[in-house]
Amino acid sequence: MNMAIRVFLLLLIIFSSMYPTLCIYEDQVGHMDWHQQYIGKVKHAVFHTQKAARKRVVVSTEENVVASLDLRRGEIFWRHVLGPKDVIDALDIALGKYVITLSSGGTILRAWNLPDGQMMWESTLSGSTPSMSLLSVPTNLKIGKDDVVFVYGSGCLYAVASIDGEVIWKKELTSEGVHIQQLIYPDGTDIIYAVGLAGLTQFDAYQINVKTGELLKHSSMVFPAGFSGDLSFITSDIAVTLDSTGSILVAVHFQDGEISFHQTQVSELGWDFSGPAVLLLTKLPGMFALEINKSIVFIKVTNEGKLEVVDKLGQSTAVSESLNLSEGQQAFGLIQRGDGKIFLSVKLGSDWTSNLLQETIQMDYQRGNAHKVFINTYVRTDRSNGFRALIVMEDHSLFLLQQGEIVWSREDGLASITDVMASELPVEKDGVSVAKVEHNLFEWLKGHLLKLKGTLMIATPDDVAAIQKLRLQSSEKSKMTRDHNGFRKLLIVLTRAGKLFALHTGDGRIVWSLFLDSLRKSETCQNPRGLSLHQWQDPHHHVLDENPSVLVVGRCDHSTDSPGVLSVVDTYTGQERNHLGPTHSITRVIPLPFTDSAEQRLHLLLDVNRQAHLYPRTTEALDIFQRELGNIYWYSADVDKGILKGHAVQNNCILKIADSYCFNTRDLWSIILPSESEKIIATATRNLNEAVHTQAKVTSDQEVMYKYISKNLLFLATVAPKAVGPVGSVTPEESWLVVYVIDTVTGRILHRMTHHGSQGPVQAVFSENWVVYHYFNLKAHRYEMSVIEIYDQSRSDNKDILKLLLGKHNLTSPITAYSRPEVIAKSQSYFFTHSVKTLAVTSTAKGITSKQLLLGTIGDQVLALDKRFLDPRRTVNPTQAEKEEGIIPLTDSLPIIPQSYVTHALKVEGLRGIATVPAKLESTTLVFAYGVDLFFTRLAPSRTYDSLTEDFSYALLLITIAALVIAIFVTWIWSEKKELQEKWR
């Protein structure tokens, strides 16, 4: 024991006295990290195949990415990730060399150079009223010398020169509350039509001179029954809409300013339609589509204005926009879903019955339905038209189909990860064949000889390349079994599409993926969404034969009171074990610190009525829960009202159907924040799985400070209601930031502090007994980071060594929050250069290794910062003893060491979160950063003090040992001989 303490102290001192340098060498990149680039779910796609050496498709996505993809391989040529609020509304190609994007509600127009993605120009189109944003790029229209694009945004119509983004003219069209829905420019004319609805009763058409922006004619007509809202445009002078009841189709003719309505009852169309119809926004030649009774009806508008039903297809049909073919004909594509396959058909606009192309493609059921399809044509060798189709599936993956085959596919669902969970891999089974071992041994020796050469600097360039290859392709790291160090794991990720992926930490490949049935659109569940992932079963003691599993919590709709769905997924096989739902609403998920005999973790799910539901629903779990009932509390933070409430679980609910797994809760305490001065903007709690090695902190003078370590602490940050907006919206005098540390069992405020002249956004991370948070200081015009450390004063009188020696102390006996331990908080603030998107902290298996903060910077990189820089005990002139302890002299700002960027030269575009997972090796932690891109690496905050580096040359060590042993023998024999000679002399 003593020895262990000494050795530990010794190690502690040795390690704390050196600055850990994290940087890696150039040749180590990709050795233990991987980086994957995605774009997200594609919204718009424009093909660029004519006269282009490298055929490409330009896409914009729901992750606000503009990207140019290689049409042959699906690789990214270039990509730009716009800000989270800069939503792309429209995308087109102008002049054959610029990609034009309209974003931010039609206020920002940008042009990107097609070959390399450089931004050519950007125009801000300011307007007053928010409206739809439309982009129209006429093919052959010049105003003066300039080619133009027409943009409608914020209630104004603009003509913008496509060469430099200059606004040529601007026309405001919001005079009577008209919402323009379409810009129509018939080629070769001088008039552009802007068509829309005013209110829901009046149809408006504007005719505008394209050269000057002069309003030529404004015609409008009232439709007393009212419109449903959307317009579908058939030709350049006919639009179709529904009335407000959804039972009458209205064809609007607006040729030359004359407006006329033609009404047709939906039921009159034949085919026995009943129920309200919904107009689908399609751009089909001479046709439109309605959704009635969960099927899609295609209706043709004849030249005389008559409506004719063409076909009725299933709900899961996706239709492309029309595509102009060479002979003035128009074609469009349709995707229908079959069992395990999809059917692609391309039809001519004039002729529904025959197909230009019909293909059947095998498609995994896990991909769901096709959501979008974009078609493009090419000329085959026999001069007929060939078609390729880009399809977006329900799981956000992207496929290119050509000639009945999948040319490439992209897993772009991974761009929208919402939650991450780590899971162990299966244990390696015995019984490895001898041949394999021999082969391995030979390879092993060869590898080490190569490494030895490298170490001794006698390697040829070829050898160096071979060494590098060996390192990167080590089969070890991508094995499907558990390793000794715990580096190989599965990362279970939940995406916004509701799909689960298991990624291997070794190389980032997808081990399995599962599109949960419970998170698919169904009749009972209209807009399902995955909310969070929780560890359901993590067997490691006595039920090793069971596979680990995760709990996926979802919700059927956007509101909090919509029914919830639950499913349990086996992480080894990727199969859904069981599912439940739609069931009660789910507002909070509380994993309890108890497991049943099968090591299934007990979870408490709270619904909107504040009733707690216990899972798993077994009597054993219920017994465990009943036993611990008195000690289980929960708290709710109401951001809108500014109320923090504590609750206790009470007795069974009184329901119509008796449910012994449902419990009522009662209020215990509440903290009401004054709504005129404080608004909750951030909370942080400790990670439940975090391991803490010790409760004591030893200072340089051998004194002990006891950390106040509790899992029930909540960090809460509030700001002045005025200061909720962006930086610069308030003056320092009327802005403040108040931080609290609250015990959530008793509602006791352990610490409260006000930062005057500061405002959010606040990012915070809670670990052990400390909180670190990041905010903006308006007075200093800089970002700041603060640390609060909480220590337990009531324990500090344990000073009798004899008692400690005999174990007669109460330091490890269970404690209750109701004993109200006396605590002190120490705090310190520092300036920090970067704004921070997200904050995380490293976590290790036993919690011995020192911690590092991981900051997701605004530049989408991950920066590691030693916790030692955020230590409230830092002073300007630390004593010698304090220096030895590792206390860094106080500086007003935190240093940013370029080598400590975890992501080195890479960027994790659109960074949203950082997850840390402890490896089995105490010194090491696994870091997974996700956003649009994914990045994984492993970190050793105090360096790998418990293992040799992978570069370590075992061959050199063996040779050295052998040489030493030989030397010992030789010298021994030699000395024996000499001694004998000595004696005979």
Added chain:
Amino acid sequence: MDKGKAVMGSGRRWAVEFTDNSTSNSSRDIPDPPGFTRASHDPDDSAVSKQKKDAEANWKSQKAWEVAQAPFKNLFMMGFMMWMSGSTVHLFSIGITFSALWQPINALRGVGKVFEPYKDNRVDLLAPKLVFIALNLVGLGMGIWKLNTLGLLPTHVSDWVSSLPPAQEVEYSGGGIPLY
């Protein structure tokens, strides 16, 4: 150093005892040489041998005292080394400290052996032994003191609580902002 002392102390590896006082003839199988009469001891001779013995006893006790005082010089040496090594933990100071601890312990274990060559009925070895032990104990004390100054003795509270795991909590609380 130990070794050198041992060589010095037991400098004579072998000895022939010429002064055999046994009087009984029967015990000897070899007859006395002619002209040698056992009974007729020369009183002069015996006086000489006694003198010799005294001298030897003197020499032995002198040597024993020398051996007993040897650690004293060592102490100064050790003290100097300790002072030189400083109070931070590193290889040198640890080496010095452990040798300062090891040497007295080793010497104390071999007290009997060190004084073996000087064993004599007439020589009183108790006092030198006590001095030897005392000096070595002082050396040991110095070693322990050094260990303490290096902070390697568990004499502080911190040494006993630094690896205590955090106490368990009775209550458990969860929840937070509703899932959105």
